[in-house]
Amino acid sequence: MxxxxxxxxxxxxxxxxxxxxxxxxxxxxxxxxxxxxxxxxxxxxxxxxxxxxxxxxxxxxxxxxxxxxxxxxxxxxxxxxxxxxxxxxxxxxxxxxxxxxxxxxxxxxxxxxxxxxxxxxxxxxxxxxxxxxxxxxxxxxxxxxxxxxxxxxxxxxxxxxxxxxxxxxxxxxxxxxxxxxxxxxxxxxKTPPQSPTPTPTPTPTATATQSPSPTPTATATQSPSPTATASESASPSASADPSEPAAEVPAQGDIADGTLDWGVKQSFRAYVVGGVANGEITTSGGASQAGGNGVFTFTDAIGAYDTDADTLSADFKGAVTFKGHKGAGENGGYGLDLTLANLRATLDEGTGELTADVTSLGEKTEDVVLADLKAGSSDLTAENDVITADDVTATLTAAGAKAFGGFYTAGSELDPVDLSVALTADAELPGGDDEEGSTGGSTGGSSGTTGSTTGGTGSTTGGVTGGLASTGSDLPVAALGTTAAVAVAAGAGAVFAMRRRRTEA
Known part of the structure; x- marks a missing residue:
């Protein structure tokens, strides 16, 4: 079959x-x-x-x-x-x-x-x-x-x-x-077919015209047929150049909408809901989390773009909160209570920054530059009135390391960022159904699908978890053996105890 x-x-x-x-x-x-x-x-x-x-x-x-x-x-x-x-x-x-x-x-x-x-x-x-x-x-x-x-x-x-x-x-x-x-x-x-006269006789279903170089990138002009009528029908004089719609959008202007997908760090998510922190992850304000303790989606982007200068600045709605170590904080609260909100992504010829408002244990710091961004291409190109940048590398900054309590080192790799921004109100963003998301929902310790074996090795001081510094991005749970799991749990307890001593001091 x-x-x-x-x-x-x-x-x-x-x-x-x-x-x-x-x-x-x-x-x-x-x-x-x-x-x-x-x-x-x-x-x-x-x-x-x-x-x-x-x-x-x-x-x-x-x-x-x-x-x-x-x-x-x-x-x-x-x-x-x-x-x-x-x-x-x-x-x-x-x-x-x-x-x-x-x-x-x-x-x-x-x-x-x-x-x-x-x-x-x-x-x-x-x-x-x-x-x-x-x-x-x-x-x-x-x-x-x-x-x-x-x-x-x-x-x-x-x-x-x-x-x-x-x-x-x-x-x-x-x-x-x-x-x-x-x-x-x-x-x-990579190996084009050899044909000295690439002009076939028309057939009832398609009329193909090809440039002198018979490669797969040749322009194809098809007559209407039961298969192609829905989206490919064209007369012999019609242009099949897929780049033409992009020319109708101004090279610069305001962003109409957009989404940003970011998981912070896969191993941290597993740690929060796992057996060490026994915590929960909640989203609010328009953000959502994918099923299976997945990545977060932030929505309703506003900002500006310039495809000639290859620049983009977009602010996204939504917040994500991580809580863990219940009863470990003062007055029986949470030892880990961290919220990231109002994310902003900027790109300038392929490089940029990811900032957020950070609230940790009740203290809020605005516009913290959490990560340096590096896109796979320096060009920002609109397709169907949408600019998309996927798998943008996110690297922790010195300011981000400080915001996360010093338990990370600057240069640590965070989860990659995927962002899409619409340049017109009727442009269709990818992944709009959000089937696995749950706006305002939560992932708890009992329902998290990734176990504590991928947890971090710390707690929070001045705001942020310590365990992410030494863990890998999207670390597969099955890859860690029993010995590694015990080491992770022991490390988490040791760093958490250190934080308690600092607090008591």
Whole structure:
């Protein structure tokens, strides 16, 4: 049974139309005019680049002291970057306008310290099912065609958004990965087909015109058909350039709306609701938290943007409160009581800051610069009237370390930031359904899905938890053994006791 038959979803039609625009002309040119009506068109020479998740790579090579080994045609970019799988081949379905490709290469992920060994091979991309699958070998057992990520298929098949699956959470050892944003995926043809005259004879379903270079980026002009009418119908004189709508939006102006997704730090969230702090996490004022003790979403952005200068400043509504160690504070209150509110993100040619109002144990400090931000690109580009910056690296500042009571060191990596801002009132923001969020809700110690083994190693002084300084971002719970769990709990008790002594002094 094919991956398409296993996991076809309602978005398959939209994915098919987007894929057809990129692949239709090339596939027809490959076969020649005489065979343009064939349903299955062979494809070859493709590459898939995907990093799984940036914070997971940091965890493996950092706290887990592990390594990635790419072989058999796969490679990894420098600086612990994304993985590329090569020699992709498969088929293009000219009836459904979908592509199914398999790639060469294997990836071995090993940590002797945290006692895991994982191997990925036979990586596949299926635009009809809109997913990435791979054969996974773990604990000596191989499972074929494991769905690792759902993909939002786009016309160009570059930098496509991915969402990690439950199966991926099981493979990589962290329940928090289910539904979390993965790294973007790109599928491109590195070896273009050889065709001296890439102008096929028109067919009843599509008329393809191609530029002299027969590559997958050629402009495709399609006549109306039952498949393409919904979003791709165009006359021969119509422009298919997807960048044209962006020109209608002013290069600078006010932000109409927006959301910011940030988890602060995965291991800290687990610590708060785990067996050491026995606490709870609540959101309010328009913020929400994803299910499974997931990341937080802050909403209703206001601010300004300038795509010519590549600058953006956005303020977001909502607050998140962390409470723990009940009865440990003065008068039987909480030893940990921290609120982050009124978040602001700024970017200037790819770098910027994340600030928030910080209230700890009743004391409020406004506009604390918590983290330096570093986006993957210096360019701010609007697509469908929305500017999006995903997986923006957040690094703790000196001011942030001070705000967090000195138990962090400046330069510690926090959870990455995802932000999207709408430039017009009718622009559609991604992830608008917020199915897993719970505005004003809470995650308690009894309901948290991540255990105390990933907790931090401290409490609060002058405002903020101490345990985050030495823990890894999105640390998989399953990766820590019993010995590590005991060490974490002991460390938390020691630092908390230190805070009590400071308070009493």
């Amino acid at each position: 094919s991956a398409t038959e296993r996991r076809r979803r309602p978005i398959a039609l939209a994915a098919a139309v987007a894929t057809a625009a990129t692949l239709g002309a090339t596939a027809l040119a490959t076969l020649g005019a005489g065979s343009a009506s064939a349903a299955e068109v062979p494809l070859s020479g493709y590459e898939l680049t995907w990093g799984i998740k940036q914070s997971y790579r940091s965890y493996v090579t950092g706290m887990a002291a592990g390594s990635f080994t790419a072989t058999d045609g796969a490679s990894q970019a420098a600086g612990n970057g994304a993985f590329t799988f090569t020699e992709g081949s498969g088929t293009y379905d000219s009836t459904a306008h979908t592509v199914d490709l398999g790639f060469k290469g294997s990836l071995r992920i090993v940590s002797e310290l945290h006692r895991f060994e994982i191997a990925l091979s036979d990586v596949r991309f299926d635009s009809a099912a809109a997913e990435i699958t791979a054969d996974v070998t773990k604990s000596g057992t191989t499972t074929q065609d494991v769905p690792l990520a759902d993909v939002t298929v786009t016309r160009a098949m570059t930098d496509m958004t991915t969402t990690l699956t439950k199966e991926a959470a099981d493979v990589f050892g962290s329940a928090s990965y289910e539904g979390a944003a993965g790294d973007p995926v790109t599928v491109v043809q």
